[in-house]
Amino acid sequence: MTKIKSSFVAKTFLVCFVSVHVPLIALVAYLSMGFQLSTLSVFLLILVATLVGTSLCLFAIWRLIRPLNLLADAMKRYPEDKGILKMYPASPDEIGTVTDIARSMLLQVETLTKQLKHQATTDFLTGLGNRRALMEQMPIIRAKAARPEEAVSLILFDLDHFKRINDEYGHDAGDNVLMAIGEAVKDHLRPYDYAARMGGEEFCIVLPGADLAAAETVAERLRHAVESRVVEPLPKGRITGSFGVAQARPTERLQELLLRADAALYSAKDQGRNVVVRAQP
Incomplete structure (x- = not known):
């Protein structure tokens, strides 16, 4: 379970696997409850189950990539808004790693920029x-x-x-x-x-x-x-x-x-x- 949480690929595979099998799961549940089969009922059941599975898949994928969207938005706003410097990894997977690396790099850039600005505007002999x-x-x-x-x-x-x-x-x-x-x-x-x-x-x-x-x-x-x-x-x-x-x-x-x-x-x-x-x- 820990490996799945720390792997974006593993979580994506699990979501897709479950979503694809929603129609099959629905059909098995339908049969186990003793309902009689008919062409129309099976068609409607598979159609609804497919729509539900697709919706669940889209929602789960959106939830998985949302931290990446937040990171992209924060990077775009970075010149005016330094909010990305306060962001922390939302999850232990690859997206969380990228967020942490981006934040660390920008913190280094901020520190270096301040040092360079200080050097560019300060007389090294007098400190004035x-x-x-x-x-x-x-x-x-x-x-x-x-x-x-x-x-x-x-x-x-x-x-x-x-x-x-x-x-x-x-x-x-x-x-x-x-x-x-x-x-x-x-x-x-x-x-x-x-x-x-x-x-x-x-x-x-x-x-x-x-x-x-x-x-x-x-x-x-x-x-x-x-x-x-x-x-x-x-x-x-x-x-x-x-x-x-x-x-x-x-x-x-x-x-x-x-x-x-x-x-x-x-x-x-x-x-x-x-x-x-x-x-x-």
Whole structure:
């Protein structure tokens, strides 16, 4: 019995065998009850028994292949509905095995997709987002802030004379500096802020719900945190950053906001570096 339950072929054969013999079973039962035979009665009996057997066969086959239909429907809906990941084998036969394998493979695909997306949107040195991630997250942040009409501000900064650090102390020391700055940025983020390394030694922080004055305060705290970081063999105070702060206008695109913050950053460099400068209105 266990072998029959675990074999789709065996169950199909059993259903077909029983269904085909329904007319014979009906005829034997008819005769055993002592009814008299006539051509018409035998014809009607065989006809009805055949219809019953066919109906039972179709119903049983439908029940057997229903899990396969459910699997096919779940596979079709998979891009929009991940319900197949919650499916479990409906039976221990081949269809149940296929369902289990399909579910396991898709779980692996989901895990791999998440890993690849994380790698594609995360800076491997600092653990912050990268430029691509910022481009994806900024419209979402702006949309959330637009509903309660909250301000959104942006801090753009880069490390002063970073190329000299690489030249004087080596690229390993430069990487250690970037990782230290990444930790400093994380320490000053609120749960709903977003930070990204834009490339090289340039970083960007998006502050939902913060106006220009609040963003400037955050930037000043971060400037002190950067200045106080010590990464051997660099002396204390060797690591500094120049900061540009800008508040997003209601219809301003990200590139325009970055340009204004970038202009403020270069103004900070012109003012001697290691300072925070507001973007021009």
